[in-house]
Amino acid sequence: MFQIDKNVRRLTKDEINQYEEYGYVTALPVFSEEAKQDFDKLFVNLSSRLDKSIDLNKTAQWHKASLMFYNLCTTPQILNYVEDLLGPNFVLWGGQFFLKEPKDDSVVPWHQDIQYWPLTPAKAVTVWLALYDTDEENGAMRIVKGSHKGGMFKHHTNDAKNLVLDQEVSDDQINKNDIVSLNLKVGQISLHDDGLLHGSLPNYSNRRRCGITMRFSPVKVKADLSVWPHFETQLVRGKDIYKLNPEAPIPRGEATPIEKFQHSSEFVEQW
Numbered sequence: 001m002f003q004i005d006k007n008v009r010r011l012t013k014d015e016i017n018q019y020e021e022y023g024y025v026t027a028l029p030v031f032s033e034e035a036k037q038d039f040d041k042l043f044v045n046l047s048s049r050l051d052k053s054i055d056l057n058k059t060a061q062w063h064k065a066s067l068m069f070y071n072l073c074t075t076p077q078i079l080n081y082v083e084d085l086l087g088p089n090f091v092l093w094g095g096q097f098f099l100k101e102p103k104d105d106s107v108v109p110w111h112q113d114i115q116y117w118p119l120t121p122a123k124a125v126t127v128w129l130a131l132y133d134t135d136e137e138n139g140a141m142r143i144v145k146g147s148h149k150g151g152m153f154k155h156h157t158n159d160a161k162n163l164v165l166d167q168e169v170s171d172d173q174i175n176k177n178d179i180v181s182l183n184l185k186v187g188q189i190s191l192h193d194d195g196l197l198h199g200s201l202p203n204y205s206n207r208r209r210c211g212i213t214m215r216f217s218p219v220k221v222k223a224d225l226s227v228w229p230h231f232e233t234q235l236v237r238g239k240d241i242y243k244l245n246p247e248a249p250i251p252r253g254e255a256t257p258i259e260k261f262q263h264s265s266e267f268v269e270q271w
């Protein structure tokens with residue numbers, strides 16, 4: 001459905017080294033410019049299902065609810081890049097939108113994903129797919145290169161209304177010289193490590209900024225279900241040799257998540 005970029009490829013050795021050294025790779029081609037209208041249609045179709053009282057940024061589990069969303073996450077060309085980092089056997093366990101409408105003052109505070117995720121061992125790759133062009137003006141994601149090697153940073157809770165997430169690393173822990181803005185053209189992806197510091201600023205532009213994040217882990221990773229009872233995996237490459245986590249079925253239709261944490265059984269009746 002979404003046209004693939006003719007320049008799509010596998011990760012180069014340099015990119016794999018860069019990921020290990022700096023915790024990210026960016027501007028990887030996946031979908032062509034012509035997919036632009038289809039992405040816009042997908043965004044409108046999925047987001048408009050939500051009641052106005054529900055913030056799209058506060059929903060997740062779209063990969064377990066919506067077949068269209070699942071199909072996008074399992075695009076073979078995306079999985080190829082992930083396989084180059086995680087090896088042959090891995091699962092999809094998260095899928096959500098990060099949206100900033102024009103002149104939206106919402107901010108994603110500096111954080112490490114491992115602060116939120118009860119996974120052992122802590123190993124996950126996030127794919128951030130640009131549904132619209134994203135740059136410094138409209139609040140592209142920013143990362144602190146190499147910060148995944150610094151262990152756990154100290155987070156504090158910040159309940160400010162314009163923050164999309166509530167765990168924040170204070171500015172004084174950020175090495176300003178290492179900040180990189182992950183500017184992407186529609187259809188491109190970035191990849192980042194779960195220990196990497198990242199966040200994003202408001203959208204100062206008149207353009208929508210929206211990306212889809214997809215979370216992948218090797219099959220040897222286990223979630224603590226006492227912290228995340230909703231956690232389920234979908235095997236997307238290779239074999240699940242350890243069977244450490246509950247599995248979610250591939251969506252059989254179009255359901256709509258309305259919260260951050262939902263079990264797949266909640267979607268079944270909507271398919």
Ligand SMILES: O=C(O)CCC(=O)C(=O)O
Pocket residue numbers: 098108113126128140141198199200211213
């Ligand atoms: O899109 C953003 O600004 C932040 C995304 C993010 O926090 C994540 O991918 O973990």
